[in-house]
Amino acid sequence: MSVPITIRNITKRYGDTVVIPDLSADIHDGEFFTLLGPSGCGKTTLLRMIAGFIDIERGTIAFGDQVINDVPVYKRDYGMVFQNYAIFPSMTVEKNVMFGLENRKVPKTDAERRTLEMLAKVKMEHLAKRFPENLSGGQQQRIALARAIVINPQVLLMDEPLSNLDAKLRIEIRQAIADIQREIGITTVYVTHDQEEALSVSDRIAVMNAGEIQQIASPEAIYRRPFNQFVAGFVGHSNSFDATVLENAGGRGGLRLAGGYTLALDTLRADVAAGDEVVVSVRPENFVVADSPTGLSGTVRLRQFLGAHVQYILDDPHGREFLVNQSADFGTRLFEIGDSIDLGLDARAVNVFDGSGRTLIEGVTSNVVGNDRAAAAS
Template identity: 50%
Template sequence: MTSVELSHVTKTYGAAAPSVDDLSLTIEDGEFFTLLGPSGCGKSTTLRMVAGFVAPTSGTIRFGERDVTSAPPYKRDTGMVFQSYALFPHMDVAENVGYGLRMRKVATAERRTRVDEALAVVGLAGYGERRIDQLSGGQQQRVALARALVVQPSVLLLDEPLSNLDAKLRDETRSQIREIQRKAGTTSIYVTHDQAEAMAMSDRIAVMNGGVLHQLGEPREVYRRPATAFVARFIGRSNVLPGVVEGRDGGTAAVRLTDGSLLHTPVAVDGGAGDVAVGDEIALSVRSEAVELLGPAPAAADRAEGTIHARLAMVEFTGSSCMLGLDLLDGADDEAAGQADRRILITIPDTDDLPRTGDVVALRPDPARIWMVAR
């Protein structure tokens, strides 16, 4: 059990832009920490630097007080679950799980007990003598987890461990992993591109893009108060609408969007776009589920403050709800408001009287859930 501290870690391959650029963060003892981002964002490289498979170009990595920056992987005492599981195909389940103990020179008898315990923890008691190719994907995944945990590593590293499972098994396994981790209290770093997974499991999330840390915070905070337009788009289903600040009144600001509508939104001094002044060009992040469908739009001239007019372009029925895609209109309600960022997506409970595609409707984003981000 230990904390992990990355300070000013940079990894550059050749002349290309850095894969990881000046990354500094601290993972607390016992925390379940997630590195989240699209593929190529540097999250896996970061994890591999923590594991010791990749040497940072500059910066330091510490486990607690110990500087491990140049320690080889086999002297770092981390436990890693690989995306491909990386089980040893020539060993049976028990030999796989016991491998780390063998390397640590644990006596045979104790090794056997601990392997059995670890297998029991992941729900595979009695599977010790199975061959790896006799296991299903989910079982292999749990063997990999048991193998990483049985050595009681100071840090548990998980590299997209669920990406090879089907959707249903994925949900089950993720709560299992979290439960096992909570019991063991092992500091864990989890890498994923799946934001739902990240939110469901993590104590804290670091959102990365292009090798840069965009936001670090608890799942709720990241979801509600995205730091950048990228985070707003990447997490949840968010509409990012560009606009200009027209007025400031205490804690709120009036923002004119490019389609001419005027929205009022709280100003957060310590997050998102920060404090703003009249004339600032910013963007508003509007969650798809935080938009109310008011019905047929009145004439353009009668557009109410706080509402947006848009033409319904498509409807997707998803079971519990409906997702609507609408195209923003300009001030006269008849032309598109510019090609970029024209489409807005909203999620509403399923009803029988949906407007038809082509109808122009009025929408009202919930002012409390609008969030200002830098463009």
């Protein structure tokens, strides 16, 4: 039976370096919860604290109602999948998966049945008698996943499990992981630095930076409504433009960008005032090609055809560079290097930040428990 995970005010230091200063989060029962962030942000440290490989200096972590701070690793009811698979080379596929069941003294007949059922779930039953040296990297990772969940743990922990696979295999295996997790309904904490991976498999994502969670939200919310500029810049690509708030602010005003482009906007918070200097963040796909000059334009310096869309790098008259994606549908006019493009913005999709990097869009929150520092992070 899976359980929720409650993390409250945990701290981790290495000497004088504070890796995790004061972190709290609620992970729901049965959800696929991903820790996403750049190298060194503390996501693996947090996972290893949950696993018990690293001591908790302050605060608490609980599986359901049980605080596990002082519970030994071997008594914490979780399965773990490592980056390097960590399967036993001297054992067959079947014996690798059965290992945890045998350690738990599960009767042989029951252990064999559960092992075969799990191998079927990961589509590896036909390779049960093979040794790991005869398996591909993707097959070995499937075995590691099967071994972790065949013991019916309360929690599944996964530390960058796809980083050693090539791009095509990563897509295949991440879908297999998502399918199996949803079928079993086990609470899963997944660590990755790959944004596409996190967006594709997660129920919710916690974006981390410098040991702090910046935002916890669904993949759609993280991408479309980032809480601060760090999240906007780390998850996907965002173009930034300086702007000034026009009159009648407070949710019914507009913005003027350098160059004179104006944008009516009804999503600003009520406390935003006319004359405030802000930063407008625009995803590459949220530009609109205009038929006449708008005050927002650029000259194509680089064009990349990517199948479903074309990606342009534009230089604007003020010396700025920005990225624009255009649908490559049949019949759409595609631009060439050297072409000048007049643009507009999709007002529904833009994000606006104040000088500290915090969102000014109404209704967007970090959803971070007990950690107000994320509000000012940039």
